[in-house]
Amino acid sequence: MPNTKASDFIHKLHQSQIKLTRQRKLIVEKMVLFKIPFGAEDLYLNGLKKSGLDLATIYRTLNLFAENNWISRIDLNDGYSRYVMKPASSHLHTLLCKACHRIEHLSGCFVEKQQEELRKKGFTSLSHKVEFVGLCPDCNQQERTAL
Amino acid sequence: MPNTKASDFIHKLHQSQIKLTRQRKLIVEKMVLFKIPFGAEDLYLNGLKKSGLDLATIYRTLNLFAENNWISRIDLNDGYSRYVMKPASSHLHTLLCKACHRIEHLSGCFVEKQQEELRKKGFTSLSHKVEFVGLCPDCNQQERTAL
DNA sequence: CTGTATGCAAAACCTTTGCATTGTT
């Protein structure tokens, strides 16, 4: 079963109003191959350019996907917009390795209670994001053995 | 006691190796006046330009402060880097109103336990960020009365 | 004094946009 992820994603596109173009399919198929957050240029230089896609198309598509909440923007604070495929759950709880950028989606939410308190105080339309950043076991080990 | 915040901050600068210039003092004194996340241009157009500061100096200074963890970058996802003064506690738990950009630092941390579990799994140098985004009571009310 | 910080101007950078053309539904 190759690319279940990609076809699931494309299925989502189908159900919406947007048109399913060759370019968008290619972008989706490329996105799912990334295990770390990817930017427009990452997709472009890793095959999409060869397929004849324009960088502008990729930017437009990534914006479209993000607006529809099909992907999430990750801020690595280097002036470069990156995205990750959205996990099944709506909001984002991530664990990011600052060395290799490997990203994990965490299950379990420890802040629902806190959010509920804020709601009681009069805040509405609440959403939240929990981000852990650190060194994953692999990168941590590399640093040690490098000494 | 005017500008306790500013002098506290400047005191921190003193203790580090960096030089305390007229420009840096002015930037600090301006920063503390902002109750919402501020960008370089915000500082520039709100008095620092009149004081003769250059935008480049402000960018350099904001980068310097952020590298030293004296201020924190906030990503509002509009292609504009903003910062907030760091709260006393090291890490960031914020509540941001998406309408007026008013920001609150939340006390109490509900994710320490989760972080401890990650540490046990082999992750190191862990830090975390918890961000709530929503409409504050004031903005929420405005939307309602606008109907 | 020495080395860092600033001002100025230009460049770099990522991202967006206009418009004619192509392609989907």
Add this chain to the structure above:
DNA sequence: AACAATGCAAAGGTTTTGCATACAG
């Protein structure tokens, strides 16, 4: 056929950088 999406090229806006000068320690 109608409208949305793409490619191409150019512009946009924020942030960075080089270099001579000024300044803090």
